[in-house]
Amino acid sequence: MIRYTLTRLALLLLGLLVASVLIFLSLRVLPGDVAQLIAGVNSTPAQIEAIRERLGLDQPLPVQYLDWIGGVLRGDLGSSLLTGSTVASELAEKAEVTVPLGILSLTIAVLFSVPLGVLSAVRRGRGDGTALSVGAQALAAVPVVWAGMMLVVVFAVWLGWLPAQGFPRAGWQDPAAAMRALILPALTIGIVEGAMLMRIVRSATLQAVGQDHVRTGAAKGLTRNAALVRHGLPDVGLSVITVLGLQVAGIIVGAVVIEQLFTLPGIGRMLVSDVGARDLPMVQGELLVLTGFVLIVGFVVDLVHRVIDPRQREAA
Amino acid sequence: MLRRTALAAASILAAGALLLSACSGGAEPGPTSSGAPDPDASVAIRLVLEPGNLDIRQTAGSALDQILVDNVYQGLVGRTPEQEIVPVLAEDWTVSPDGLTYTFTLREGVTFHDGQELTPQDVVWSLTTRKNTPEWRDSARLANVTTVTADGQVVTLELAEPDSSLLWNLTGRAGIILKEGDTVDYSTAANGTGPFRLDQWRQGDSITFSRNDDYWGDPAQVAEVVFDYIPDNQAALNAALAGEVDVLTGFDANLKEQVEANGDFALELGQSTDKGTLAFNQTSGPLADQRVRQAIRQAIDHDAFIQSGASGETLYGPIPSLDPGYEDLSDVAPYDPEAARALLDEAGVDDLELTLTIPNFYATTIPQILVSNLNDVGITLEVKSVDFSTWLNDVYINQDYDLSFVLHTEARDFENWANPDYYFTYDNPEVQDLYAQSLAATDEAEAAELLAEAARIVSEDAAGDWLYNGASVVAVGTNITGMPSINVNERLNLAELAKSNG
Numbered sequence: 001m002i003r004y005t006l007t008r009l010a011l012l013l014l015g016l017l018v019a020s021v022l023i024f025l026s027l028r029v030l031p032g033d034v035a036q037l038i039a040g041v042n043s044t045p046a047q048i049e050a051i052r053e054r055l056g057l058d059q060p061l062p063v064q065y066l067d068w069i070g071g072v073l074r075g076d077l078g079s080s081l082l083t084g085s086t087v088a089s090e091l092a093e094k095a096e097v098t099v100p101l102g103i104l105s106l107t108i109a110v111l112f113s114v115p116l117g118v119l120s121a122v123r124r125g126r127g128d129g130t131a132l133s134v135g136a137q138a139l140a141a142v143p144v145v146w147a148g149m150m151l152v153v154v155f156a157v158w159l160g161w162l163p164a165q166g167f168p169r170a171g172w173q174d175p176a177a178a179m180r181a182l183i184l185p186a187l188t189i190g191i192v193e194g195a196m197l198m199r200i201v202r203s204a205t206l207q208a209v210g211q212d213h214v215r216t217g218a219a220k221g222l223t224r225n226a227a228l229v230r231h232g233l234p235d236v237g238l239s240v241i242t243v244l245g246l247q248v249a250g251i252i253v254g255a256v257v258i259e260q261l262f263t264l265p266g267i268g269r270m271l272v273s274d275v276g277a278r279d280l281p282m283v284q285g286e287l288l289v290l291t292g293f294v295l296i297v298g299f300v301v302d303l304v305h306r307v308i309d310p311r312q313r314e315a316a
Numbered sequence: 317m318l319r320r321t322a323l324a325a326a327s328i329l330a331a332g333a334l335l336l337s338a339c340s341g342g343a344e345p346g347p348t349s350s351g352a353p354d355p356d357a358s359v360a361i362r363l364v365l366e367p368g369n370l371d372i373r374q375t376a377g378s379a380l381d382q383i384l385v386d387n388v389y390q391g392l393v394g395r396t397p398e399q400e401i402v403p404v405l406a407e408d409w410t411v412s413p414d415g416l417t418y419t420f421t422l423r424e425g426v427t428f429h430d431g432q433e434l435t436p437q438d439v440v441w442s443l444t445t446r447k448n449t450p451e452w453r454d455s456a457r458l459a460n461v462t463t464v465t466a467d468g469q470v471v472t473l474e475l476a477e478p479d480s481s482l483l484w485n486l487t488g489r490a491g492i493i494l495k496e497g498d499t500v501d502y503s504t505a506a507n508g509t510g511p512f513r514l515d516q517w518r519q520g521d522s523i524t525f526s527r528n529d530d531y532w533g534d535p536a537q538v539a540e541v542v543f544d545y546i547p548d549n550q551a552a553l554n555a556a557l558a559g560e561v562d563v564l565t566g567f568d569a570n571l572k573e574q575v576e577a578n579g580d581f582a583l584e585l586g587q588s589t590d591k592g593t594l595a596f597n598q599t600s601g602p603l604a605d606q607r608v609r610q611a612i613r614q615a616i617d618h619d620a621f622i623q624s625g626a627s628g629e630t631l632y633g634p635i636p637s638l639d640p641g642y643e644d645l646s647d648v649a650p651y652d653p654e655a656a657r658a659l660l661d662e663a664g665v666d667d668l669e670l671t672l673t674i675p676n677f678y679a680t681t682i683p684q685i686l687v688s689n690l691n692d693v694g695i696t697l698e699v700k701s702v703d704f705s706t707w708l709n710d711v712y713i714n715q716d717y718d719l720s721f722v723l724h725t726e727a728r729d730f731e732n733w734a735n736p737d738y739y740f741t742y743d744n745p746e747v748q749d750l751y752a753q754s755l756a757a758t759d760e761a762e763a764a765e766l767l768a769e770a771a772r773i774v775s776e777d778a779a780g781d782w783l784y785n786g787a788s789v790v791a792v793g794t795n796i797t798g799m800p801s802i803n804v805n806e807r808l809n810l811a812e813l814a815k816s817n818g
Binding site: 030031032033034036040041042043045046047048050052082083084085090094119149152153156157158163164165166167169188255257260261262263265269270273275276277278279 | 340366369374375377410425450501503504516518519520521522542544546548551552554555557558559560612703704705706707708709710713714722724726729732751815
């Protein structure tokens with residue numbers, strides 16, 4: 001187990017290093033730079049060059065990369081070329097929106113997908129089971145933005161129950177208002193991600209029903225459903241944990257879109273505007289942190305998986 | 317990936333808009349409230365473009381002028397929405413008959429937001445530093461100024477030669493008065509003399525102003541103004557209908573019925589100096605031929621842009637009607653596909669293929685109309701939709717484009733047609749000479765006449781095309797008064813803004 005953990009950890013660090021190079025290079029492909037944006041139209045080439053020099057954009061690429069990664073290793077993620085604020089402080093501020101949004105979305109997704117997924121498997125072949133399964137397929141195919149629009153039209157514009165966009169300026173100092181602002185966006189992501197998760201739960205449940213130890217349980221006198229709950233659901237749980245790991249990445253992508261739609265001042269929206277502004281140190285820092293987060297979640301999922309699933313340990 | 321997401325988002329939003337329009341009623345807007353203004357009110361204004369940072373000295377972009385000039389920072393003179401020049405920090409001014417000496421009497425009792433008093437030395441320092449610091453925006457606009465001196469409250473500007481644009485330039489960035497040696501961090505904070513203080517900036521979200529209670533003039537009528545940056549029109553409409561914002565600027569006039577549906581908002585269309593400019597790279601190739609450029613202009617149905625935006629007016633030359641030197645030039649390039657085809661034949665051009673480079677935040681109807689209009693006369697247009705940074709790099713800096721569309725919002729920016737190095741690539745010594753003469757004129761009417769003459773030549777040369785003169789589309793809450801409606805993309809003076817509870 002220790003060897004496995006160490007190997008897996010080394011892979012994680014290698015992944016981060018490769019990611020940092022890819023992030024750095026991929027952004028350099030983009031035409032234009034922040035100096036041009038600062039100078040804007042009606043500026044002279046000399047003005048732009050002066051700004052570029054001041055910002056250090058005239059340095060060769062390897063120097064810029066080493067500068068950046070050296071800073072990261074010392075715990076300095078860099079700072080904005082435009083405003084001078086640090087990536088760390090910006091991320092911390094925007095995380096107050098994105099992290100609760102992600103947790104809420106994931107909670108909503110799990111809360112409705114697990115029971116409904118199991119139900120649709122158990123009721124397979126009957127009307128309600130089929131309806132659930134078709135419904136999940138349809139929902140999973142809905143674009144996040146469209147789902148969000150519909151929720152806004154119904155709950156914000158028609159019923160007026162929830163805000164259509166934005167986040168209270170007081171932030172979490174007014175928890176009720178902050179929560180209200182997050183409900184529609186979280187529902188949007190939660191429903192679409194949950195629908196996907198529901199299909200996973202359904203097929204995992206179906207698989208579990210056919211497993212020997214569940215059948216043995218049933219043979220020992222448990223009802224089919226009791227056998228499923230006692231012996232089958234742990235397997236389903238394993239599948240769910242694995243998929244949840246993947247869905248963290250899905251939720252981050254969803255947040256980029258949803259934060260635009262609901263004009264939430266979160267990490268996703270910051271990322272889009274920083275790319276547009278070619279504020280590369282910001283984008284690099286943000287992407288590195290997000291990539292690191294997804295890689296770490298994958299790492300943890302793998303470890304957890306190994307701890308709770310005896311079959312994997314035997315195989316090793 | 318981001319661009320694809322944005323595209324998908326836009327098309328889905330469009331579908332949402334259709335659905336929404338199908339659901340809303342068509343009630344008339346309610347009467348404007350007659351309730352008394354609430355001095356403690358907070359007004360939320362939707363804006364489209366958020367500034368990257370707040371450094372008014374160095375950072376370009378109308379997003380900064382729009383909110384900071386007039387409200388936070390002020391100059392010796394300012395301008396009304398109708399583009400008239402008025403005294404601000406100067407009580408009055410005189411210009412010597414030879415146009416070489418400008419004398420301003422500085423107002424007494426003006427303080428900066430940090431409590432320090434405005435001194436004549438601050439004025440001298442601000443204007444001199446602006447002029448001598450090329451990295452500061454618009455420093456070249458003070459090029460004709462030789463000295464700035466102060467004697468008591470009297471500030472004198474001496475010029476090397478007459479400059480009919482000087483007063484106007486002083487109403488903009490070039491004339492902003494800052495505190496000498498100020499230590500404020502200009503990129504995130506501000507220290508001006510205006511009726512509002514910069515309170516808070518939540519990047520990616522909003523900027524908040526609060527009333528400056530020590531203001532030298534009439535205090536603002538609201539305690540707080542919040543600028544909410546909501547790029548998407550549909551999201552802005554939702555916010556308005558849900559009562560989260562009081563004013564929508566940069567709105568889509570096509571959504572008039574929806575925003576007016578419940579009677580809480582009324583849509584106002586004001587004039588603007590926004591010029592939807594189609595630039596032709598005329599350095600070489602087919603576009604170097606005036607006949608080809610003229611053919612393109614005559615192939616374009618300019619009314620279609622007005623209809624698709626449900627606002628604005630047609631424009632056939634480089635000067636919009638709010639600016640001096642305007643003249644109706646519709647006779648120069650009337651819509652006539654037949655004539656366009658004939659011109660292309662005459663120029664010996666067929667199966668012309670051109671690329672249009674356009675920043676991706678403009679309405680897709682603009683390239684659509686162009687593609688179909690040009691296709692009619694046998695020109696194939698490939699649309700290259702890029703983000704603004706890419707546009708700046710490819711078009712503005714490298715002049716690597718055939719056709720380019722950008723909305724030029726600045727007032728009185730004819731100078732670009734007299735600058736052969738500008739990305740318009742238009743080089744006509746006669747125009748440059750007329751422009752220089754207009755600057756040197758000491759009489760306003762004469763300066764305007766010379767500009768009009770130059771503008772006609774630019775249009776006749778088909779140096780570019782002007783697809784439309786945009787309108788300021790503003791949806792104003794019926795309990796709001798004093799909201800400017802002219803040219804609000806460029807300047808948004810909120811001194812008169814008031815909100816009643818009724």
